[in-house]
Amino acid sequence: GAGVSQSPSNKVTEKGKDVELRCDPISGHTALYWYRQSLGQGLEFLIYFQGNSAPDKSGLPSDRFSAERTGGSVSTLTIQRTQQEDSAVYLCASSLATAWNTGELFFGEGSRLTVL
């Protein structure tokens, strides 16, 4: 596609439910990132995928969070047993390779998650 596409754009769920957030990166981009943006906060790194390498999961806040990237393209971020503190905007970004080559990550518009 022309840009990074994320779905759903908004998701309201009840505490304890599982949610899946989807990211479709720009075609040909081998690097994919997930960030979390809480109200009034900067972007918190969650996870990074690069090609077929093992993902960097160092930013995942708990074992309730997981992500996969199928076929080196679409990625799904799964949050199990959601808690109210999980409420945030989840941003996905992609880049051609390791981002320091160009410094540019291409971001989607995010998925706003609200946990009641």
Next chain:
Amino acid sequence: AQTVTQSQPEMSVQEAETVTLSCTYDTSESNYYLFWYKQPPSRQMILVIRQEAYKQQNATENRFSVNFQKAAKSFSLKISDSQLGDTAMYFCAFMKPPHVSMRFGAGTRLTVKP
């Protein structure tokens, strides 16, 4: 660990005037990259400008320029001739290869007033 601090949660500027957004960072590294990203109300983050730490010359992109002070670990963004479309959240970010997670500050909400 690297941290990025933006001390101005909100700023405003009159259209056509100049505004400077502050950013400081903490690192013991000598080679790294700094960025300013813009997030308009649409939520989509857009790269504004980048600076390589090994370059002494300040980066410039049209109306946007930076004042990079490596010794002081300061990286401010100057917006000249402010336009209404510049209204957005601005995030300062740091990246140290090979670690790929870009560290972001908390952001500065800039409002350009007509």
